[in-house]
Amino acid sequence: MMSSTFSTTTARNIFYGGALFSFLLFLALTFHTESALPQRDARALLEANPQVAVGKRVWEENNCIGCHTLLGEGAYFAPELGNVYKRRGPEFIKAWIKAQPTGTPGRRQMPQFNLTEEELDALVEFLRYASEIDTNGWPPNIEG
Numbered sequence: 174m175m176s177s178t179f180s181t182t183t184a185r186n187i188f189y190g191g192a193l194f195s196f197l198l199f200l201a202l203t204f205h206t207e208s209a210l211p212q213r214d215a216r217a218l219l220e221a222n223p224q225v226a227v228g229k230r231v232w233e234e235n236n237c238i239g240c241h242t243l244l245g246e247g248a249y250f251a252p253e254l255g256n257v258y259k260r261r262g263p264e265f266i267k268a269w270i271k272a273q274p275t276g277t278p279g280r281r282q283m284p285q286f287n288l289t290e291e292e293l294d295a296l297v298e299f300l301r302y303a304s305e306i307d308t309n310g311w312p313p314n315i316e317g
């Protein structure tokens with residue numbers, strides 16, 4: 174019968190055992206999160222390299238986000254740039270920015286920003302930094 178195999182004591186033990194197990198699991202996962210976070214701290218990476226911070230300022234002052242997305246955030250007029258460093262490389266990026274607008278008929282145009290070599294180098298450093306942020310594999314393909 175049920176009462177002979179599953180006593181009140183058994184029920185209580187399952188309750189206490191389950192509660193203890195959940196609490197230990199919670200502690201273990203909290204510990205794991207706390208130890209994994211510093212390696213994924215994008216802000217620390219940013220502050221570790223002053224040129225990246227300069228590049229971020231160039232990025233903001235010229236409102237690149239007004240047309241582009243960075244890791245999905247921003248405007249959807251122009252390509253995602255979070256992975257453009259890996260997609261095109263530093264020389265292409267600088268040459269591209271200097272060559273705007275292309276004037277190619279039927280294509281959306283990007284303005285000329287008249288950036289200095291220092292600003293371009295810093296911008297490329299910022300885009301390199303962005304490409305190294307751990308996004309758990311997003312976007313799934315390199316053209317995304």
Ligand code: HEC
Nearest residue numbers: 235236237239240250251252257266269280281282283284
């Ligand atoms: C007014 C909108 C606009 C702004 C602002 C803008 N862009 Fe663009 N950008 C574009 C468009 C449109 C393209 C794609 C053009 C094409 O494919 O012919 C592009 C393409 C690019 C590409 C090449 C992407 C690729 O996948 O090959 C890079 C790099 C780039 N932009 C960087 C920047 C940076 C850095 C800034 C800020 C300094 C910026 N853009 C500001 C419109 C803009």
